[in-house]
Amino acid sequence: MHLAISLHDAVDLIPDGASVMLSGFMGVGVPDGIVHALAEAGKKDLTLISNDTARDTSGPGPLFAAHCVKKLICSHMGLNTIVQAQYASGELEVELVPQGTLVERIRAAGVGLGGILTPTGVGTLVAEGKQIIEVDGKEYLLELPLSADFALIAARSCDYVGNLSYMLTATNFNPIMALAGRTVICEPEEIVPVGVIPPDAVKTPGVLVDHVIRSTT
């Protein structure tokens, strides 16, 4: 049984210096409550893994405004002026990863693969320092698994055993990151009784979810 915890208790679980996966795509499908709470708590030196940095006040934005992030691993940071400034000043270390490679590296960690071979990035700057493996006469980059201490994810519905369903494009990285965080914390829009989410509609089985944040409202 996954006890629903308060936002406050969820924030306390995450220490300074932790690596944190944050789901979402341009601010959609992001667990906004815990993002704001972490920013307000003044967490320090986080390594943040997120597809993008959305905008200054959306998605992971508040974490940068509060100077919580030391290192960012993402595919795009183009529309967040705070990120741009922190990157330019050297406050923020950034590793850019092609989006398809990013999600596949996260999945690899989650499903116990030692890496995957992708054609994406061969012959580009992304290939620098990476092993190239030839299969059937075609070159691929060996890309390594990417896990994190915490995965912070958002869901449409969650039941009391932690089963999750997502809605439309708010799905994005959520089900993949739910596989790859050593501790998975979910902030659902609603918590429903067990049985309300039909077995075929569950996209993340509750066995993957460690904590569910109880609504503060």
Place this chain on the structure above:
Amino acid sequence: MHLAISLHDAVDLIPDGASVMLSGFMGVGVPDGIVHALAEAGKKDLTLISNDTARDTSGPGPLFAAHCVKKLICSHMGLNTIVQAQYASGELEVELVPQGTLVERIRAAGVGLGGILTPTGVGTLVAEGKQIIEVDGKEYLLELPLSADFALIAARSCDYVGNLSYMLTATNFNPIMALAGRTVICEPEEIVPVGVIPPDAVKTPGVLVDHVIRSTT
């Protein structure tokens, strides 16, 4: 628009000597109609990729009874006496693949990866002839993509653009093989108007499906 075709026309698409992925697990989630029709048509020299061989008269069973299969790639063939006899006599060539590796190889082909690194099989007979790649001090087998000329899959519901939904454990290999067949033929339990399967309930988008078999009843 994916025109629904007859079982007869579907069978005609598949030539002797083709490689065919057949979904299902112990006879559950198998497109039984096309299996029987291929057997009756007396197809020859097929390479069959299937998790298991179910029993003599279930799942892919009829294809062996009709001597359609030259080579079998599977994880388990234990409960089918015809397969056992054909394997013993040398009529049937068999490649055994661990189940998790099998599905991940099929997925790799479907999502354009050149291979995956798995810990499964390291230090066993399965490792023979395979490249071992060390990541972070741990050994992995490089397992290569597995595609096929055809993927024959079963679905619970299909709409007229080919969107598919599956039901419970009849899901199994279906959504993965739907990614990896060069031509994907689906035999659904029902064909429904577009819109009946909600966007979040679609597990295989219609863009992956080439042909849908119209019920013969």
Place this chain on the structure above:
Amino acid sequence: MDPKALIARRVAQEIEPNTLVNLGIGIPTLVSDYLDEDMGVFFQAENGAVGMGHRPPEGMSDRHLTDAGGRFVSFVPGASTIDSAFSFGLIRGGHLDLTVLGALQVDEAGHLANWTIPGQYTPGMGGAMDLVTGAKKVIVAMQHRAKGEAKILRECTLPLTSQRRVDLIVTELGVFKPEDDGLHLIERAPNVTLEMILAMTEARLIHAADVPEMHVGC
């Protein structure tokens, strides 16, 4: 005609019925305006939509349904939702029939550079590298020059997006096709002469004596 509209109209002609198409930001986005809605084309968005439609009517937008830029969209009948791994599985796995993207530079070998300018702020490649590497067909849709500089070059000077050769380049001056023997000029825009194109292009162009005119039907 407006140069961007001209480019979008010409690219729209390349789209086959019943295909899966991804349109990048900028000019590529305009392409959908010139397509017949009965063609059975499904638009993919990297964030996990197959069958994206127009911006919804006032008051009908939903925060769970957005495009890759985070803008509200609608779903067409038969649309479906996929997660990010599935979305890039479609892209990298060759299930995406066509992607249309902008470019900073393209060259005679058909190489595309569209994600970074060394020494300048780099927002990130997002999904561009996967799209260019994985899509069955890649069309570059861009204005012919930028700030007075040629963008179709002998060889890209900016870092490449992929080593894959793009299939077609459409600008307001013409249509270009990279082949094994070099870059072919295959159409010129209405009221544009061969000489104008040659003058505005750094790449060496292979062309017939009489380059046919683009038909955009308007």
Place this chain on the structure above:
Amino acid sequence: MDPKALIARRVAQEIEPNTLVNLGIGIPTLVSDYLDEDMGVFFQAENGAVGMGHRPPEGMSDRHLTDAGGRFVSFVPGASTIDSAFSFGLIRGGHLDLTVLGALQVDEAGHLANWTIPGQYTPGMGGAMDLVTGAKKVIVAMQHRAKGEAKILRECTLPLTSQRRVDLIVTELGVFKPEDDGLHLIERAPNVTLEMILAMTEARLIHAADVPEMHVGC
């Protein structure tokens, strides 16, 4: 007590509340009979079920809901369906807390052989290699000997299922734990002497002078 029931009862004691567990065929399947249903344990089936329950009542079976052996099952409240890639993602990714399997042989190093006998018909490894390699904890549940032959050996003579060391071995004679220094005998079954176990086991066993008796509470 029936030897198989004894083994299953003892293995059941190893199962922690709120975990994900996969039970192999044979003796392992019996383990679920000895668990409290309120423990919050979810049983996984490789074919894509999380939360598998008992065989359904007469007339309530459905051909879309089966276990990895193709037998009709039911779902417990909170169950979910996953595809085969997800199912083995759970197994290989370390999300499966425990797997209980049978064995042909195990040895002092904790190596398990349970999938093939050279020269004999080999049905296939199915999911066994992934389960043994990936599960957080692996328990072997088997009868101590087969056809008069020892199954707990100094070194497996049959091809291994994985190079991973199993965590515990439970037979009708005792409980054995492979460690860095060798194979420990940690419990003996009721009414079984140390001497009997040593006589029936080829492997060298590390043990206390007074090996405690298994408690199976019945």
